[in-house]
Amino acid sequence: MTPRAVVFDIGNVLIEWLPERFFDAEIGEARRKDLFASVDLHYANDLVDRGGHFQTTIADCAAKHPDWHDEVMMWHDRWLDIAGPDIPHSVRILRALKGNGVPVFALSNFGIGTFELAEPVYPFLSEFDRRYISGYMGMAKPDAEVYAAVEADCGVPPEGLLFADDRHENIAAAVARGWQGHLFDGPEGFAKRLVADGLLTEEQAQ
Structure with missing residues (x-):
């Protein structure tokens, strides 16, 4: 019909919506691959998509991965640069x-x-x-x-x-x-x- x-x-x-593209530009493809292999950023994003508080969810993820803290926080702090x-x-x-x-x-x-x-x-x-x-x-x-x-x-x-x-x-x-x-x-x-x-x-x- x-x-x-x-x-x-x-x-x-x-x-x-291409987060990998953003991180490639910011930290380089090799480090981005290491980041995404070490931190499940898409899972954190899924928690936000299901109603989790945006800042708290990403900050919690960053705290669990201190070696990648600043990069993880980009998902919150630079979100408008990622989405678009x-x-x-x-x-x-x-x-x-x-x-x-x-x-x-x-x-x-x-x-x-x-x-x-x-x-x-x-x-x-x-x-x-x-x-x-x-x-x-x-x-x-x-x-x-x-x-x-x-x-x-x-x-x-x-x-x-x-x-x-x-x-x-x-x-x-x-x-x-x-x-x-x-x-x-x-x-x-x-x-x-x-x-x-x-x-x-x-x-x-x-």
Whole structure:
């Protein structure tokens, strides 16, 4: 069926999220590899995404790894340098869908503290019709309860939801519940999908 609403992940769909790139530039690739092998920064970030206090969680991680304390604290102190820039074509797609009257939702693993940092910098984060942000929900993708919470709240049946995410496991979890899924590997492919579904014109998809 034609999707009735489009659900956007945020990281690597609307905003680039490549922490390794940031640390390569700051401390060099070799030290970054040592850092990520010694400290599970992605696990610390997952705790934040599931509702953990941003500063406290990262500071606790830094305290457990004194040899890497300053580098770990960059995850907090330089977070806005890590998260970005935006992906302009994806933002145009979001706004074109809204202009066509298609409901647009956000479903993203994003911490409370980090989202509060990002929202003033990326105004389009305020343009969704509904936002499902994991930190506020206390749950995260790909857990089934996240998708169930969206279904219970949004008023659109699962088969009417088209979900774009850059991670296969997040799409698979949504599709298992009857959602339509698009594994995002760039805005061009997503734009073509939306044209094929009749949600955007060729011109709007540019």
